[in-house]
Amino acid sequence: MGFLDIANVTKSYGKLEVLHRVDISIEEGEFLVLVGPSGCGKSTLLGMIAGLEGISSGNISIKGRVINGVHPSKRNIAMVFQSYALYPNMTVAQNITFGLEMHGVPKPERDKALGDVAKLLQIDHLLDRKPGQLSGGQRQRVAMGRALVRDPDVFLFDEPLSNLDAKLRVDMRTEIKKLHEKLKTTIVYVTHDQIEAMTLSTRIAVMYKGYIQQLGTPKEIYDTPANVFVATFMGSPAMxxxxxxxxxxxxxxxxxxxxxxxxxxxxxxxxxxxxxxxxxxxxxxxxxxxxxxxxxxxxxxxxxxxxxxxxxxxxxxxxxxxxxxxxxxxxxxxxxxxxxxxxxxxxxxxxxxxxxxxxxxxxxxxxxxx
The missing domain is CATH 2.40.50.140 (Nucleic acid-binding proteins)
Incomplete structure (x- = not known):
């Protein structure tokens, strides 16, 4: 049993099954990337882990605890969205610590956690600004800070770099990789960008039409693709x-x-x-x-x-x-x-x-x- 287990999970809307018997076991500290074209089911699967989508059948568990039906706030997960989802009327500091405040964490602990995360992400000088005064990359760091400050069991990233320009995407990719190397956190990361998948992950799940086409290390996926779809989707230029x-x-x-x-x-x-x-x-x-x-x-x-x-x-x-x-x-x-x-x-x-x-x-x- 892994740290995060997705066991025989399906998702249906009425009679239409959009995710088909997904089985993935993720170890603690692993960086799993779900990659595939639009509509393949990767964001739906991430939403099911987060509790934003219901599970039609199968089980999802974290540290041996089945979380089917558990409210998102009780799952001890943190999510970084594509749109950043920051509160525009709050300062950076307030955005980062808002979740801790809602969970009743005392102010001295909140302030210490804020200071640690701000230093780690190099956003100390931005704490009094509001999101509208920040660049896209700075907003992304704040969104990551809000997730990191909670010290969750699992981090979920939903295409967090897709709104950034090409150069900034490369820079932020490096930052996320460095963070994972330093903190050894468990991450599930969704992207349609196969370069992100190859460079960030410890393992990749390639998805297509609601099925896991192949699950393996970047080297396994690249060198020994399971089928023609994986071979031509992963790699630039394609195989x-x-x-x-x-x-x-x-x-x-x-x-x-x-x-x-x-x-x-x-x-x-x-x-x-x-x-x-x-x-x-x-x-x-x-x-x-x-x-x-x-x-x-x-x-x-x-x-x-x-x-x-x-x-x-x-x-x-x-x-x-x-x-x-x-x-x-x-x-x-x-x-x-x-x-x-x-x-x-x-x-x-x-x-x-x-x-x-x-x-x-x-x-x-x-x-x-x-």
């Missing part, structure tokens, strides 16, 4: 998913793909579990960084396979150059070093790290496991 045929030669399986001229090229798999798929169609998954020029290939890999193909487009992006080619009728993106000498229209020697390749069953779109 390349290429129609291919398995061809077994001398006991080793190869992925047969067609280059821009329609000629067959064979990419040897590192694992032999695909020999049973000889002659069958698959979907070949390769991350852009696993396709590069020979000099930029991973020196630790035991299986760098050459691929000659025509370059369609090059996109310089500062530290990287993204190169597009066509394989089996699909645009495929390679990630090159910034100084790679590659041009549109060129016949180019690519290097493919097949240690990083995964294969999917085209009928189910599930990963073919070793």
């Amino acid at each position: 390349n998913v290429i129609p291919a045929k398995v061809v077994v030669t001398d006991g080793m399986p190869y992925a047969e793909v067609k280059d821009a001229k329609g000629a067959a090229q064979h990419l040897r798999f590192s694992q032999q579990n695909l020999t049973a798929w000889d002659g069958r169609e698959i979907l070949l998954g390769i991350r852009p960084e696993a396709i590069t020029d020979p000099e930029g290939a991973d020196r630790k890999s035991n299986n760098i396979v050459p691929l000659i193909n025509d370059v369609i487009v090059t996109e310089p992006a500062g530290s990287d150059t993204f190169v597009t080619m066509s394989l089996s009728g699909k645009d495929v993106i390679a990630r090159m070093r910034a100084d790679t000498d590659v041009r549109a229209g060129q016949r180019f020697d690519f290097a493919v790290n097949m240690d990083k390749a995964v294969a999917f069953d085209p009928s189910t779109e599930e990963r073919i496991k070793p």
Whole structure:
């Protein structure tokens, strides 16, 4: 049993079930991110943990105590909203300590908690201001301070950075990560931004259409996606998913793909579990960084396979150059070093790290496991 357990939980509105048998066990101090596109059920699940949404079936428990039906104020959770939800007529100090005051915490304790949190979040100089006098990032810090000051069992974050500009989002992401590293608090964090999910979490639950598609560490989600949806949702640019045929030669399986001229090229798999798929169609998954020029290939890999193909487009992006080619009728993106000498229209020697390749069953779109 974990610190926070979500056991076989469903959510229905009338006959429409929008969350389907969700099972997640979260350990104390863990940072779990619920990620997925709009409408996948992540905010609904967060609302159920908070007590803002009812549970249709199953149980949610914190420290072994089932909290189904328990009023939000009795759950010892704190929530940071997308909209910050600050009281405009109160000062920063009043916003942060209002919840403590409502729970009857004596003023000396409130003042000490306020001082500690303000110092931690570096908002000491803002305590006498009102929300209307603050920037978006400052308001977000105040909202976090209001949650931190209560010392709850679980922190819930509902897309807290989505209203900030790109640079501030990166800065606040770092601050949240540093806070978690320092305080070791238990956090459930909702976002549709897969970069936030990858950088912040200790584990990720990828959601789609009310189902948990995959639950794992950022590395597990990125390197061994459970299905095509996870593969293409997590990562920027997304994983390349290429129609291919398995061809077994001398006991080793190869992925047969067609280059821009329609000629067959064979990419040897590192694992032999695909020999049973000889002659069958698959979907070949390769991350852009696993396709590069020979000099930029991973020196630790035991299986760098050459691929000659025509370059369609090059996109310089500062530290990287993204190169597009066509394989089996699909645009495929390679990630090159910034100084790679590659041009549109060129016949180019690519290097493919097949240690990083995964294969999917085209009928189910599930990963073919070793």
